[in-house]
Amino acid sequence: MKIDGGISFSMAEAATSAKLLEEAGYTGGFTSEISHDPFLPLALASDATSTLELGTSIAVAFARSPMTLANVGWDLQEHSNGRFILGLGSQIKPHITKRFSMEWSKPAARMREFIQALHAIWDCWMTGDKLEFRGEFYTHVLMTPMFTPAPIATKPKVFLASVGPLMTQVCGEVADGWFSHGFTTAEYLRDVSLPALQKGAELAGRAPSDIEVSLPLFIVAGETEAEIAERGLAVRKQIAFYGSTPAYKSVLDHHGWGDAQIDLNQMSKAGEWDAMADVVDDTMLKTFAVVGGVDTIADQIIHRFDGLIDRLTFYAPYEAPAETWAPVVDKLQSA
Secondary structure, X not given: OEEEEEOOOXXXXXHHHHHHHHHOOOOEEEEOOOOOOOOHHHHHHHHHOOXXXXXXXXEEHHHOOHHHHHHHHHHHHHHOOOOEEEEEEOOOXXXXXXXXXXXXXXXXXXXXXXXXXXXXXXXXXXXXXXXXXXXXXXXXXXXXXXXXXXXXXXXXXXXXXXXXXHHHHHHHHHOOEEEEXXXXXXXXXXXXXXXXXHHHHHHOOOOHHHOEEEXXXXXXXXXXXXXXXXXXXXXXXXXXHHHXXXXXXXXXXXXXXXXXXXXXXXXXXXXXXXXXXXXXXXHHHHHHEEEEEHHHHHHHHHHHHOOOOOEEEEEOOOOOOHHHHHHHXXXXXXX
């Protein structure tokens, strides 16, 4: 199993954080597009490492055009000697229209076309053939020598994040890897997400095994009961936050917890953020997260997710020393 970690979005800390991941034996290091640009730190991370895969988890596709991301992805792939993964996500309509002031429509169809357009642009740059992409949402038919970068050894891999089955199917059709949302469970993966991924792959004539499955997994790990309880509260709050979002209700519905989503949504609108954690009881916590002593975490992950995922990120929304994860990383990579 491949283990990925986070690269700091701070330009001053990106190189150091990436180097530490590589030295600790991680497979990849990823940035997220939250409050900073996700691409700039990866250039610095590339200079500080030689084997670590580098990527975005995620960059917001619909805040950009295929051409702008084609350029960024190409440059980072070249600079990292083929180690870049362009991880994309759609975000939700209010952010696209109200934060980024961009167009929103038919997100699954638009994302399929967005990734197809990316590859059309990259293929043009690789082969020198005429750029001729005409779709419902994007048109790219102009490429002159001045704007054509030199060919590189391989195109970047494209990963796609999704929650619902329709976007997951799109991932199976056109992407190299799938980022599951952290707000998922082994049962939802097995019963809903992976069948959708397989359906998309089969529609495109691809083997499902060609698509890497990456999971950011909630981890509640500690050395003492008090430490586990404290960190468990932080994870309950994060689960409650995601659970308040209507778009993620299907995951709770799958477990018969749909009423909890309605309660959480109402509480979020009332600003009752701390109280929302109480809605996440022990059963819900242990379904979404792996909970226990540090020495039990790797075995629990293997037991629950063996055969379901290819890559794993520790989703721990609390402060923990880096050495906490070292024995877990070692055991998972050797399993």
